Amino acid sequence: MPYRALPALLAATTLAACAPGVDEYEDPFVATGEVVALSGGDAGAQAACFTCHGMNGQGDGAETPRIAGLDEGYILKQLNDYGSDLRPHDPMSSIARRLSDADRARVARYYADMPPRAAAPAVSPAADRIAQGRALYHQGLPDQNVAACSTCHGADGQGLGGGNPPLTGQSPAYLAAQLRLWRSAKRHNDPRDVMGAVSRPLSDDQIAAVSAYAASLPHPSPE
Ligand code: HEC
Ligand code: HEC
Numbered sequence: 001m002p003y004r005a006l007p008a009l010l011a012a013t014t015l016a017a018c019a020p021g022v023d024e025y026e027d028p029f030v031a032t033g034e035v036v037a038l039s040g041g042d043a044g045a046q047a048a049c050f051t052c053h054g055m056n057g058q059g060d061g062a063e064t065p066r067i068a069g070l071d072e073g074y075i076l077k078q079l080n081d082y083g084s085d086l087r088p089h090d091p092m093s094s095i096a097r098r099l100s101d102a103d104r105a106r107v108a109r110y111y112a113d114m115p116p117r118a119a120a121p122a123v124s125p126a127a128d129r130i131a132q133g134r135a136l137y138h139q140g141l142p143d144q145n146v147a148a149c150s151t152c153h154g155a156d157g158q159g160l161g162g163g164n165p166p167l168t169g170q171s172p173a174y175l176a177a178q179l180r181l182w183r184s185a186k187r188h189n190d191p192r193d194v195m196g197a198v199s200r201p202l203s204d205d206q207i208a209a210v211s212a213y214a215a216s217l218p219h220p221s222p223e
Contacts, residue, residue: 033110042100053066075108137214140198144201147197
């Protein structure tokens, strides 16, 4: 990829041409998303992402989601939404608010580049729950104006485009928690209230079933 080398070359040339004083060099330690992930960056050590999301960004199999391999723009949007109370959550909102815009962008890039792990989901939901959720996922509830989840999240739960996130590789507990948050409008960061409209008619049982089904879809494989 010869073009990709260009910015680096230009940067190197500029630096050399400016012959900067010490504080004009970019500190390589400050710059990378990896440092934010491991140290919490501007937000301090309690914000170090790996302590909750795991060394490989795979989440904890419960209510802390996988973030490895999600779309870069989606991750950045979520950090901004946590920071702005469109998606209020303790501790993510206070972590996001303490991260600079630059650190949010760097850490989003870092996790987007990290491959999702090819492995069985950490939690295997009960088979009858999965079967119950399948129809809802692929057909929705036409009588109640609930669109099929597959229209936006894909037939395999792989996500479609940058805006519609994958549901595979997330635990049933996390997926169900998000649907309940939308149903109560606590999470309201979805464009045009698409997820609000989808989740409001759902019962707790339907949420559990569709979450079990989506979580059972094949785990994403590394690219
Ligand atoms: C103290 C534990 C903790 C730390 C530290 C933490 N997270 Fe989280 N994170 C969570 C939990 C729990 C959730 C789910 C919150 C919810 O229900 O909205 C979450 C959700 C997210 C999401 C939403 C994912 C999705 O699929 O929508 C992103 C993105 C994220 N975290 C990124 C980060 C980044 C980047 C860092 C480091 C700067 C970080 N988190 C640090 C616990 C943590
Ligand atoms: C019209 C499109 C659309 C339909 C239909 C739809 N979704 Fe979504 N869904 C979205 C979008 C867009 C987002 C991300 C919103 C944001 O920016 O946070 C999302 C996010 C989610 C999330 C959160 C993922 C995460 O990582 O935090 C879950 C869970 C979810 N949808 C489940 C479902 C289920 C289950 C159905 C079917 C009952 C469904 N969705 C139907 C568009 C849709």
